[in-house]
Amino acid sequence: MTTTYSPAERAAQARAAEAQLAADGIDGVVFGWVDNAGLTRVKSVPRTQLEHAAEYGVGAVPCFDVSLVDDSFTTAPASTGPVGDLRLVPDLDRLTPLAAQPGWAWAPADRYTQDGTPHPGCQRSFARQVTEAVEQRGLSVRAGIEVEWVAADAAGTPATVAPAFGMNRFIEHSDYLREVLRALTAQGLTVLQLHPEYAAGQFEVSVAAEGPVEAADTAMLVRHTVRAVSARHGLRVSYAPVFAEGSIGNGGHLHLSLWRQGHNLGHGGPGRHGLHPEAEQFLAGVLAELPALLALGAPSVSSYLRLVPSRFAGAYRCWGLENREAALRLITGSAAGQANAELKCFDAAANPYLEIGGVLAAGLAGLDAGLPLPPETPSDPAALASAERLPATLPEAIDAYEKSELLRQALGSELYETVLAVRRAEAELFSMHTDADVVEAVRWRW
The missing domain is CATH 3.30.590.10 (Glutamine synthetase/guanido kinase, catalytic domain)
Known part of the structure; x- marks a missing residue:
């Protein structure tokens, strides 16, 4: 079962991971999530920014909740269009150096609101619940x-x-x-x-x-x-x-x-x-x-x-x-x-x-x-x-x-x-x- 960590715990986890990533020759980490059309979306950070990303998350626009398979957008009652921001928080328990992409590691991400609460539209959080x-x-x-x-x-x-x-x-x-x-x-x-x-x-x-x-x-x-x-x-x-x-x-x-x-x-x-x-x-x-x-x-x-x-x-x-x-x-x-x-x-x-x-x-x-x-x-x-x-x-x-x-x-x-x-x-x-x-x-x- 996936464990939920506090921001401070995530930062400590990232500090420990960064040293191993450096030893493995990893330069960057990709954070991935899947939208409602089934497409995988990503953002990445340099290895040296992993601690900050783990503690505070990485910005991600909420409009991808209503993105379609052709990258166009629809609307929904909760959608805010181009307004607002979410935070992608990597799950470092699944941090994985990518064997076929040298220099890169990957981790799935949960999506949080700006105040640190789970985003109601986060599909991974839903599966966890x-x-x-x-x-x-x-x-x-x-x-x-x-x-x-x-x-x-x-x-x-x-x-x-x-x-x-x-x-x-x-x-x-x-x-x-x-x-x-x-x-x-x-x-x-x-x-x-x-x-x-x-x-x-x-x-x-x-x-x-x-x-x-x-x-x-x-x-x-x-x-x-x-x-x-x-x-x-x-x-x-x-x-x-x-x-x-x-x-x-x-x-x-x-x-x-x-x-x-x-x-x-x-x-x-x-x-x-x-x-x-x-x-x-x-x-x-x-x-x-x-x-x-x-x-x-x-x-x-x-x-x-x-x-x-x-x-x-x-x-x-x-x-x-x-x-x-x-x-x-x-x-x-x-x-x-x-x-x-x-x-x-x-x-x-x-x-x-x-x-x-x-x-x-x-x-x-x-x-x-x-x-x-x-x-x-x-x-x-x-x-x-x-x-x-x-x-x-x-x-x-x-x-x-x-x-x-x-x-x-x-x-x-x-x-x-x-x-x-x-x-x-x-x-x-x-x-x-x-x-x-x-x-x-x-x-x-x-």
């Missing part, structure tokens, strides 16, 4: 987000068209993938899998599970690292939900497991496939809220070009053991600690802090209400007349989000309304575009 609510119930969550990407040459042509999951693709880019593996490992991450994926030029990496806020941080660090390694190999990277119209897209699958006193509640219980009652209720809460959660986890117009049946995207509101067409795939694993649930309907256009916080809030609501887990879907839901499609467009997801009192309360009015404003504005932005136009417009934005 919901995580603390989980812990207050004597529970904990382990999470991880898969990272899929398409690597392409300077002209935008996929770097390989070799067979999906094929050794040919791996051989063609073995030096590139080895450097990705080395860079992630050098940054202290435990890589579980690294392999070629289905679409042309597509690859995937997954890392070890950790706490919810930490998992969101790590997802961003992995994406930054893959992009930096790719640049060193003359490759461009796209995390967009769809790289080419009509193809399987880039997912951002969220894996979760619920724990109590060191025991995984997805294993060894009396319920279906070993689920404990608390795990069943938690997952039932997520399924109940899933249409609204898509506004957080599949937030782009392009998300719904990926979220279609028969593309392993999880387009149906159901769950099943190892069912890759269900939105919620249950994974028992080969050992007790590996049991988890995978949300397949999310993608990398999402702000990971928003999606994780929203999912935890929905799971807690399921626990509080004692919701029963619906019947399992053991086959391809596309072949079942009774299968329920998730929203098929961003406006449909927005409609579900607007009806969600649960998310309104969990996010708080300012963050809830700001997310809503951004989603509405992006739906309008692309309302007259063809699918091909949408793909082209956002291919390189994430």
